[in-house]
Amino acid sequence: MNKIYLDNASTTPLSSEVLNEMMPYLTSDFGNPNSLHSFGRQAKAGVDLARERIAKALGCDANEIYFTSGATESNNWALNGIAKANRHKGNHIITSKIEHPSILETCKKLEREGFRVTYLDVDETGLVRIDQLLHYVNADTILISIMAANNEVGTIQNLQAIASIAKEKNVIFHTDATQAVGAINLNVHEMGIDAMSISGHKLNGPKGVGALYVHNGVVISPFMNGGEQEFGLRAGTSNVPAIVGLGKAVEIATRDIIVNSKKLRGLRDYFIAQVGKYIPMTHLNGHPVQRLPNNVNLSFGMVEGESLMYMLDLAGIAVSTGSACSSGSIENSHVLTAMGVSPDLAQGAVRFSFGKNITKEELDFVVEKLIECVEKLRKISAMSKSQVGKEDE
């Protein structure tokens, strides 16, 4: 069976270009970049090049890039480190209700430590309410953290507007750009972004590596204490092959941004149109146009997303759901809930996230299978409803 992977928002395959770049550092060039001999210098050159590549892609200086174990760590560090180091200036943090758990859980922890956190609402398309941001930002606010693009529904925030408000109010602005690198242009200096998290495995790089950009002048407390790695703020021997891979992956993603996003946008809109044409009672979650080129999030009325996901899996198609079944009860996605999607539709939500190499033929096959699966599930659902009705009589 030819499998089709439509879960690239969860993770992506490693590109061969990236693997080739990593290979020497997994074999012959194994040195510790902190060693002064030739082995060490060889490894350090790899790390330095990766830092320069990322800085060039993001429009910042190389000494503003800190390597981490991924976006979860970058997000934890950004929030904890900036909050702690700037507490003398204020006690208030602003974020949104649709952030990744690595932001939301860190905010909850900061609340337990005495910080005040405001969670901004979003509109029905998933856009953060700028009017609320303007309303809540005050002299006590030290940090605003709003994601660049949402991982579930793909909505791309008005990042420039938020960055400008932060600048005007003299508040540090962090953004989780894990889903946005390679999809939208991110020039951090030009846009006035103070801190930004990225991850390797969401852009065809390796897992377990990411980076945090921190603008020179922004004070942040260290994440790990120990050696002098990462300018003394994140100690521990560098994961050289992964860092080299991240550098290459970011370089490729930004190099190919125009051609990839144009192609994906076309296929995304084609897919949405085809599904809408052949399957009644479907609803597109997220912004109709201001969304990631590779993200389609659909709710199918009278269908449970989880059942549909398993059925598509049997047909060799990998997607993910908007809700997670935890200990028997279905917990709806906090993102869809914040957008005001009804519990019924939220339970029918399925996310299709395309890879760079997706083809129209593959999407036609997916639509074909979707028609079959949704029809089957709706029949079962209608049958069980009439069954319940009978028992009630």
Ligand SMILES: *Cc1c(COP(=O)(O)O)cnc(C)c1O
């Ligand atoms: C995947 C993801 C993360 C977490 O990244 P890891 O590198 O897997 O820790 C954080 N934020 C967003 C928006 C993501 O999509």
